Ligand code: NAP
């Protein structure tokens with residue numbers, strides 16, 4: 001049978017993994033799709049670069065048109081990264097009737113709707129399993145596994161770098177700056193770690209998951225983002241004392257009153273399955289009205305795990321080719337987007353305050369909570385023997401965001417509150 005020819009855009013970490021899997025698992029792949037799959041051409045920046053894989057030099061090109069204009073190539077795998085020039089290449093490939101598999105969360109979070117519309121217009125598949133949580137098949141899970149259910153909550157540890165940093169801070173009592181430097185030395189964190197540590201990478205992934213999970217046209221701007229760069233070892237230590245682990249969670253909720261999306265450091269009860277996801281691992285917790293609680297765990301990045309998801313998408317495209325049903329994946333968002341207001345969005349909170357240690361302080365603090373209808377679950381006080389101050393750690397019951405904002409505004413004015421040290425959402 002005629003082989004299916006693939007054009008690969010990029011031969012870095014993930015591209016190398018794609019070549020290894022397509023070549024190394026050829027027998028298994030052929031058994032599933034009934035035809036050989038061949039990587040025909042590979043676009044790179046620099047053909048002369050030394051690579052840790054042996055490639056026929058004739059396959060390498062620095063000119064994308066060699067791939068886009070090759071009529072024998074049916075499928076493009078994009079593993080270059082970034083938005084430009086990738087978006088132009090993908091739009092052109094789709095216009096030429098080539099199917100696309102991509103690992104590009106930036107492109108799919110920011111321009112996913114446009115790319116999918118172009119695909120539908122030209123009867124092409126665009127699959128992007130590897131764009132979220134690398135080796136975990138979470139996109140298939142949401143779109144196929146849970147197609148019969150109504151998903152109301154998705155919580156993800158979808159960034160390995162930050163999970164590695166928080167795990168080290170928790171297990172070794174280390175400070176953020178030291179662990180970040182170590183993560184950079186080990187190659188887990190990038191030289192410029194901003195996108196990871198400030199939650200932007202996770203926000204892009206949650207945009208994609210929210211869109212697919214809820215059938216709503218979620219945009220990146222709908223995700224409230226806070227990273228981990230201000231998390232202290234004291235926050236983590238107090239959390240542990242009260243039975244919580246700190247995790248950077250992407251949280252997407254969808255109820256009758258609307259949707260709410262965020263990425264933020266969260267105190268997760270140790271009994272919750274997400275609390276024990278450590279190191280660079282990722283996990284996505286999904287709550288469906290019918291299925292209840294589920295969780296999916298695995299490597300969120302890396303050459304072979306990520307390439308596994310890409311080649312699985314490739315298999316899907318080739319199966320569609322065989323059946324003649326390409327271009328039918330586009331499920332346009334069908335629900336109206338309504339974001340929850342501060343009065344509608346509710347959660348539990350952890351608050352750490354520096355206060356004066358004298359009579360009546362706790363009464364004035366609790367007065368504020370009562371005034372704004374925020375109910376308290378527990379209060380813990382630590383006197384500081386070196387001065388007349390104390391640290392108070394409060395866990396609230398579920399309270400709406402508007403109420404919490406009012407409480408914190410009161411504290412900013414209260415003379416007995418020296419400092420609002422930290423405020424975190426609580427889950428589990
Ligand atoms: P990478 O190692 O930096 O590789 C990028 C590749 O693209 C290189 O081969 C580079 O060529 C080529 N390239 C970049 N810009 C180019 C241009 N303008 N023209 C031609 N070639 C160009 O990146 P990666 O880590 O494999 O990541 C690729 C994609 O996968 C990204 O979208 C990333 O977010 C996503 N992803 C990565 C992981 C992971 O574990 N790394 C996990 C999930 C998703 P040269 O080799 O000649 O420099």
Ligand code: HSE
Nearest residue numbers: 158159160161300301
């Ligand atoms: N920078 C990402 C992470 C890589 O740390 O998880 C995978 O997208």
